Amino acid sequence: MVTLSDISRRSGQWITPQIAVFALVLLSLPFWIGPIGLYQYIGVEIAIWIIFALGFNLLFGYTGLHSFGHGAYLGVGAYAFGLFQLHVGVSLFGGLLAAILAAGVAGAVVASFVSHRRGIYFALMTIAFGQLFWFGAVKMHWITGGEDGLLNIPRPDLNLGVTSFDLSGNTALYYLIATLVIVITILTWRAVNSPFGRILQAIRQNEVRASFIGYEVWWFKWVVFTLSAMFAGLAGGLFSMAQESAYPDVMSLHQSGLIVMMVLVGGGLVNFWGPILGVVLYFIARDVLGAITETWLLWYGLMFVAMVMFKPEGLAGFLAELKRPSEPETWTKPAEEQ
């Protein structure tokens, strides 16, 4: 059985071969995405959702906390970025920071209500709070523009002091986001193998025992919830930059469900790479199936149902089994590694 908590042989490294390959694929994408029949902007979307998914899986897969309302923080990030550009000043870093902080604060507030809960109560409360944010976005039209949302959000340049890059083209924007994805992937990889990350996984496996060996379980739940909301906020900020607009749909229940589906289908419950696979699979399904039939979401949904029924470990679990005959990717003694 593969589990998320298997110790990788490279659990001490910053850059594993997988991360290197992933970075290469990401950075070379603009060169081959056209020739294989897709287009630049899908790369932007995939990269944004990967950030969202990696943060979400810290909570969902690693800590075992099933939030069904995380679209809210994507939305808060999107609005915060937009409001910053429109009312404070056109600034990339300012906007992204605002997105991360606003979503973090929203997440922290919700987390203080849910971090003492578990199971179905936890899940229901995350939905309820998610709906609250959505409702707020629709109703507070003097801030959010109501149903129409915020329009004409400028795309700021990337200003590095000595030089600055124009991000109005999708390829330039893609490179910015891909760079962020690589940095975030490395940090997430370190985090899940760090003491903090292993404690999160211990909480997933056995919350009672975790408290009996001295851990303030609620505190870890609170922190990881807030953290995942911050990831979502960053993704949301980038999304409103990409779309040049922010609207209530971004934080709808639909988005909250989508991220859960992506992570599950990809195999986020058993593998670090699961969320990334899930995001890629979803967008390819949307564009490839979507070109064939308008009911593509139905087919994707059926695939989700089939996956949950027959292969709950998801795509990553499936791939892990394919290479099973060779050596399982668990760790051996430190002595043998040197």
Place this chain on the structure above:
Amino acid sequence: MALFEARNIHKRFGSSVVLEDISLSFEEGQVNGIMGPNGAGKTTCFHCLTGHYKPSRGSIVFDGTDITGKPPQRIARMGVSRSFQMMNLFDDACVIENIILALPEFRRRYAQVTSSVFNDKVLLTQAYEVLDQVGLLGQEWQPSLSLSYGNRRALEIGVALAANPRIVFLDEPTSGLGVEATRQLVKLIQKLRDRYTIVMIEHDMRFLFELADQISVIHWGQVIAQGTPDELQSNKWVQRSALGAVA
């Protein structure tokens, strides 16, 4: 003064009273046994003493500090450790990770988000020491689920010891163990008695009489008898259940 003292513990669930009035005290360095029939309230008593349940009445004092009603993680960090009657491990984790998670040295690093765990010499050294104590060397990188039943019991105790506690509560450590594994456990507890104060609930009379300095018998939510193994030999309830165990 005793290292750990429970005074007049009363515990009810709704209208059903499980612990009537329990007073126990455990002296530093002793092995304390707790026996009694099934459903007497022994596990519930442990749950109260270690913070899992809040007693409805009564007080609990550990090393001079009142710990009544404190949450389990606080009590654990003060040096009170326990194992569980039902196996209670981190099942996706390998053997050594179960131990590492419980090390105070590891707990101190709880906020580290980029450092690595399984290459850390300090943590590994301490974990190997605990594994050696409970006889699990050589199986450290196995998934804990793949261990034999007896070894899982040993790991259960290992996790409790890894916390470097002053007092260890063991809930029926021999339950489900064969003759050979029980003999191993006797040896282990003989080794541990110099380092820790031990309190154990136990069904196996012979095991308990061999190891314990003090024994308390709990029945109907009350302590019905208390004393050294010798003193208890003459207790009616003990005799009756000892006969039952032999037959």
